[in-house]
Amino acid sequence: MNDKSVQRIFLIVPIAILSFILFCGIVVDKSLANGTDNLRKRIGAELIIVPDGAESEAKNIIIEGQRGTFYFDRTVYNTISSLDGVADATPQFFFKSLSQDCCSSEVEIVFFDPFTDFLIQPWINKEYNKKLTKDAVIAGSSINVSDNGTIKIFGREYIVAAQMAKTGTSLDSSVYFTFEAQETLLKDAEGKGAFVLDEQKSTSVISSVFINIEKGRKTEDIIKEIEAKSDIKTDIIYPKKLDEAMSSSLSEIYTALHVVIIISVVLIVIILFCINYYIMSDRKREIALYQMLGASRVKVRRILCKDTVITSIAGGFAGVIFGTVVAIPFGDYIGTKLNMPYLGPDVTGVLSYYAVVLIITVAVGIAGSLYPVLFVTNLEPYIALRREGD
Amino acid sequence: MKNRVIISATQLLLGVLVYLIPTSLFAVCKGEMKMACYYTKQAEIGLAIIVILLSIASLIFADKKIRAGISISLSSVAIIILLYPLKLIGLCKMDTMPCRIGTLPARIVVSFLLFAVSAANAVYLLKKKGEGNE
Numbered sequence: 459m460n461d462k463s464v465q466r467i468f469l470i471v472p473i474a475i476l477s478f479i480l481f482c483g484i485v486v487d488k489s490l491a492n493g494t495d496n497l498r499k500r501i502g503a504e505l506i507i508v509p510d511g512a513e514s515e516a517k518n519i520i521i522e523g524q525r526g527t528f529y530f531d532r533t534v535y536n537t538i539s540s541l542d543g544v545a546d547a548t549p550q551f552f553f554k555s556l557s558q559d560c561c562s563s564e565v566e567i568v569f570f571d572p573f574t575d576f577l578i579q580p581w582i583n584k585e586y587n588k589k590l591t592k593d594a595v596i597a598g599s600s601i602n603v604s605d606n607g608t609i610k611i612f613g614r615e616y617i618v619a620a621q622m623a624k625t626g627t628s629l630d631s632s633v634y635f636t637f638e639a640q641e642t643l644l645k646d647a648e649g650k651g652a653f654v655l656d657e658q659k660s661t662s663v664i665s666s667v668f669i670n671i672e673k674g675r676k677t678e679d680i681i682k683e684i685e686a687k688s689d690i691k692t693d694i695i696y697p698k699k700l701d702e703a704m705s706s707s708l709s710e711i712y713t714a715l716h717v718v719i720i721i722s723v724v725l726i727v728i729i730l731f732c733i734n735y736y737i738m739s740d741r742k743r744e745i746a747l748y749q750m751l752g753a754s755r756v757k758v759r760r761i762l763c764k765d766t767v768i769t770s771i772a773g774g775f776a777g778v779i780f781g782t783v784v785a786i787p788f789g790d791y792i793g794t795k796l797n798m799p800y801l802g803p804d805v806t807g808v809l810s811y812y813a814v815v816l817i818i819t820v821a822v823g824i825a826g827s828l829y830p831v832l833f834v835t836n837l838e839p840y841i842a843l844r845r846e847g848d
Numbered sequence: 849m850k851n852r853v854i855i856s857a858t859q860l861l862l863g864v865l866v867y868l869i870p871t872s873l874f875a876v877c878k879g880e881m882k883m884a885c886y887y888t889k890q891a892e893i894g895l896a897i898i899v900i901l902l903s904i905a906s907l908i909f910a911d912k913k914i915r916a917g918i919s920i921s922l923s924s925v926a927i928i929i930l931l932y933p934l935k936l937i938g939l940c941k942m943d944t945m946p947c948r949i950g951t952l953p954a955r956i957v958v959s960f961l962l963f964a965v966s967a968a969n970a971v972y973l974l975k976k977k978g979e980g981n982e
Contacts, residue, residue: 602941
């Protein structure tokens with residue numbers, strides 16, 4: 459390996475590291491933002507009414523898309539839906555269970571009312587043109603649908619009428635049934651040895667009521683009315699407030715991420731400057747010779763800058779390729795470890811990040827070589843050709 | 849000599865990682881029921897042993913052609929490391945399982961690195977002028 463190749467490797471490696479850090483940083487940053495944004499839209503209700511004491515468990519619906527096992531009487535829904543000022547109200551019943559056809563994974567089973575629903579059906583990604591009867595379900599994006607378009611739960615096959623879009627949360631491993639299927643499914647679950655609570659067996663209970671309030675009506679007034687008219691004690695969850703809390707923990711992650719990126723950029727610029735300064739000092743006689751042979755300063759600078767751009771693109775490209783191999787497949791793992799909704803980019807997203815990272819790495823490469831190039835090309839050839847100590 | 853030590857040590861390290869990923873670093877689903885990910889893990893332990901033995905052989909043999917041959921075999925093994933979970937044996941069906949969110953991405957990174965290092969080394973050794981030992 460000659461000296462020039464070694465010098466080039468010394469320039470490519472820090473640029474590749476920078477490009478790797480930048481690419482992974484952008485992917486994590488954008489995926490967290492997309493995940494949170496998507497979950498925010500998916501919750502889609504202004505208020506969630508849950509049983510008294512279930513508030514903290516129910517908050518997981520908003521933070522991680524995870525549901526709990528809490529129940530109250532259906533009369534709460536009947537009271538709320540008849541209230542003046544409630545634009546939409548829809549009940550849901552949650553049931554967690556181990557899947558039958560995959561190792562120890564938890565499937566979240568949700569029973570919903572397709573006629574009043576405004577939370578599930580707007581997010582259907584793939585429709586199979588099947589009617590949503592008691593033998594049909596809507597599956598989350600992570601649910602493995604068999605080739606014949608069915609899934610097996612507690613020994614019974616259900617037709618998959620539609621599949622939801624990905625959220626990057628536990629909502630993806632949910633299966634949605636209509637209330638008609640509740641009795642059969644819970645009987646099947648008991649038959650297969652699943653633990654079913656006594657209160658879950660009743661078809662007159664629900665887990666939550668999702669509400670949207672009419673425009674122009676005050677949330678506080680509606681809450682007061684709910685409290686006054688309902689005989690059963692309830693807890694109220696405000697997705698907006700939780701969203702603010704989630705945004706603040708997200709901003710902490712962003713700050714840490716951005717600090718790492720900024721420090722990396724500064725360090726790499728300094729490293730590149732030192733390496734370039736060393737390389738240019740080493741090449742100053744060669745550059746002086748070009749100038750003595752008639753090459754203008756501008757031409758020499760152009761050649762050196764072209765060299766920097768090529769090196770930066772090579773390093774940048776190596777970094778983004780390795781970044782893609784690491785950051786994209788590890789997306790779900792990062793989301794799970796951060797306990798935040800995480801929705802990875804699609805191909806277009808990845809390509810646009812490539813472009814951004816390559817532009818930044820070329821800019822950083824030029825910034826790191828600018829002064830050394832100007833310094834060497836500004837030297838008078840006779841000074842540059844003089845040996846140390848002459 | 850320098851190339852031989854650096855490349856063989858890298859391949860050896862990657863071989864050790866192929867073993868450690870499904871067994872401890874990103875262990876596959878643990879449970880009484882043996883799922884596809886368990887059989888993939890067993891098969892990959894075998895592949896890890898092959899990678900480790902071939903890397904040691906590459907460190908011992910000085911002949912460039914032998915080492916190029918070993919690197920070609922290692923790049924093929926790198927492809928099989930990914931084919932076991934993706935096509936030949938498979939993993940658990942749910943996207944949220946540990947074997948899918950942790951073990952598979954780690955395997956992708958290691959097999960990508962093993963393939964890149966071995967293929968580049970094979971090309972370098974075959975293109976390098978002069979017969980014989982290094």
